[in-house]
Amino acid sequence: MEFQQAQPTSVDVLDNFMTAGRIDSLLHAPGHILWELGEEVQRFADSYNSIPLIPNEHPVYIGGWPSANFWLATNGPLITSALLFSGQVLVKDPLIDWFSTDRYRNEPLMGSRQGYLADDGSPDIRATRGFLSNLAPALLRLKPLIDAGIIVLIPGESAIYHNRHSIAQLQQDLLGAPDLAPLVVTDRFDPTDLARDDRIRGAFVFAAGGDREAQWGKAIERVLRYFSREYILAKSYHANYTAPWQFEQYVCERGLQKLLRRSEAQRIVQALWCSNLPLFSGLTPQLISEIHDDDAFAGFRAELFDAYRGLPTDATPDEFARYVGEAESAKLTPRIKQAERLAKRGPLARMGVQLLEAAVHMSTAYLIDAAKNEVGGSTVMQGTASYLLGKLTGGNATDSVRIWTRLSQHKRTVDSEIERLRYQVGEDADSESLVQGSTRERAWHIADQPSMSVKTTPGLIVFDDAFQVRMESDAGGYSEGPYRPCPCGSGLKWRFCCRTVPRTHLGGQWPPAAPTVHPSPSS
Numbered sequence: 001m002e003f004q005q006a007q008p009t010s011v012d013v014l015d016n017f018m019t020a021g022r023i024d025s026l027l028h029a030p031g032h033i034l035w036e037l038g039e040e041v042q043r044f045a046d047s048y049n050s051i052p053l054i055p056n057e058h059p060v061y062i063g064g065w066p067s068a069n070f071w072l073a074t075n076g077p078l079i080t081s082a083l084l085f086s087g088q089v090l091v092k093d094p095l096i097d098w099f100s101t102d103r104y105r106n107e108p109l110m111g112s113r114q115g116y117l118a119d120d121g122s123p124d125i126r127a128t129r130g131f132l133s134n135l136a137p138a139l140l141r142l143k144p145l146i147d148a149g150i151i152v153l154i155p156g157e158s159a160i161y162h163n164r165h166s167i168a169q170l171q172q173d174l175l176g177a178p179d180l181a182p183l184v185v186t187d188r189f190d191p192t193d194l195a196r197d198d199r200i201r202g203a204f205v206f207a208a209g210g211d212r213e214a215q216w217g218k219a220i221e222r223v224l225r226y227f228s229r230e231y232i233l234a235k236s237y238h239a240n241y242t243a244p245w246q247f248e249q250y251v252c253e254r255g256l257q258k259l260l261r262r263s264e265a266q267r268i269v270q271a272l273w274c275s276n277l278p279l280f281s282g283l284t285p286q287l288i289s290e291i292h293d294d295d296a297f298a299g300f301r302a303e304l305f306d307a308y309r310g311l312p313t314d315a316t317p318d319e320f321a322r323y324v325g326e327a328e329s330a331k332l333t334p335r336i337k338q339a340e341r342l343a344k345r346g347p348l349a350r351m352g353v354q355l356l357e358a359a360v361h362m363s364t365a366y367l368i369d370a371a372k373n374e375v376g377g378s379t380v381m382q383g384t385a386s387y388l389l390g391k392l393t394g395g396n397a398t399d400s401v402r403i404w405t406r407l408s409q410h411k412r413t414v415d416s417e418i419e420r421l422r423y424q425v426g427e428d429a430d431s432e433s434l435v436q437g438s439t440r441e442r443a444w445h446i447a448d449q450p451s452m453s454v455k456t457t458p459g460l461i462v463f464d465d466a467f468q469v470r471m472e473s474d475a476g477g478y479s480e481g482p483y484r485p486c487p488c489g490s491g492l493k494w495r496f497c498c499r500t501v502p503r504t505h506l507g508g509q510w511p512p513a514a515p516t517v518h519p520s521p522s523s
Contacts, residue, residue, distance in 0.1 A: 057087020203459025
């Protein structure tokens with residue numbers, strides 16, 4: 001189908017502000033102009049409703065970094081291929097989120113994206129300049145996909161704030177899952193496998209000589225908090241949560257499903273359908289917008305979600321699983337092969353698109369009530385993740401099909417998909433106390449003896465706000481008092497740059513009152 005943008009987005013606000021002649025260069029624009037841009041974005045956000053989702057296009061949110069850093073993953077085959085296989089991909093709106101006041105009401109984390117305010121609540125034009133200088137060109141490149149409604153911008157910080165009770169409840173439930181216990185997680189995963197914020201993976205800080213399990217527990221608690229935020233964010237917009245890498249998939253399988261099995265009221269049989277979708281390299285935003293509705297991909301998306309409309313209502317588990325396999329073989333495999341041929345010999349190949357050896361491994365969970373031996377109607381026929389959200393929010397189960405995508409077998413790494421990553425090497429509190437053993441054991445090791453220093457595990461940090469600061473004014477003449485170089489890095493004198501930017505914000509209240517989180521009762 002053909003998408004039509006229903007309303008403007010924050011990218012239009014940015015584009016209009018720049019093309020109106022107010023900004024020639026974000027890197028060196030006067031600070032008061034950047035402040036005015038922020039106010040424009042805030043006014044827009046106050047009345048903004050996201051572009052309506054199209055249920056038949058089965059919108060997805062790729063949690064665990066891709067949707068939170070989509071403008072830094074535009075060259076990654078994973079997210080660009082997802083734009084072909086999914087009708088709509090939801091992403092966090094980085095412009096609205098940067099200027100959002102709700103971000104300062106959410107749980108803070110050292111090293112996370114700072115936003116437009118400094119630690120004392122005053123405007124931080126310097127940080128805003130660096131962030132926007134990197135963000136704006138990428139957003140404008142992606143504008144064709146945003147205008148077409150294929151990439152859907154959602155205000156992440158405000159959604160997280162307004163769903164904080166459901167997030168806290170899910171986090172607490174996951175913390176009780178045996179397979180997510182600190183000793184289990186640290187034994188299975190490296191620190192860099194665990195995203196704890198939109199821009200930080202790993203980089204956990206431990207004190208030597210402290211209670212090991214308690215410190216590991218705090219780290220896992222933070223990780224599951226981030227997973228819960230990402231998952232509930234997707235569900236609050238009625239999008240399908242997809243797990244991009246191994247740890248997120250592990251939480252879905254060992255955390256969310258285990259929570260469902262606690263219910264004695266439902267006896268659940270699960271059938272998994274698996275399909276390997278090709279990954280493509282060489283896709284550009286303009287090309288994706290042009291071929292998004294090509295017969296091969298539009299037809300595939302339709303078949304992808306229609307394959308199980310004829311589920312038998314009286315099948316045994318074995319018969320049900322066999323039907324799943326037959327549906328995939330008859331309906332989906334031909335479409336997948338057609339997409340591959342398109343990349344090898346068809347129009348895509350002529351446009352420079354190549355087929356990678358890696359593939360996306362998709363898993364869809366279907367649940368049936370074995371006690372009633374039914375599928376559909378009042379029976380839960382959603383993926384495990386969607387059903388859990390209905391329990392958390394008190395919503396009713398519907399007949400809509402939810403999928404969650406297993407990308408752990410695509411053999412793609414985080415740094416192959418996300419640009420501007422900085423790898424942080426782990427630093428041990430006592431270099432002589434390193435344990436013998438695997439890399440994972442050394443990465444999570446905490447020294448036995450107390451020390452004045454601390455250990456930092458390996459980590460990955462998104463480096464998206466750096467820019468070259470010009471500390472001296474280009475203009476000659478007097479350079480003292482109001483004519484001193486502006487500290488925001490514009491290269492202008494303070495009088496003509498940040499003089500009119502307010503010294504404090506949020507009415508002088510800083511930090512803003514943090515929300516008191518009272519988890520909602522489990523249903």
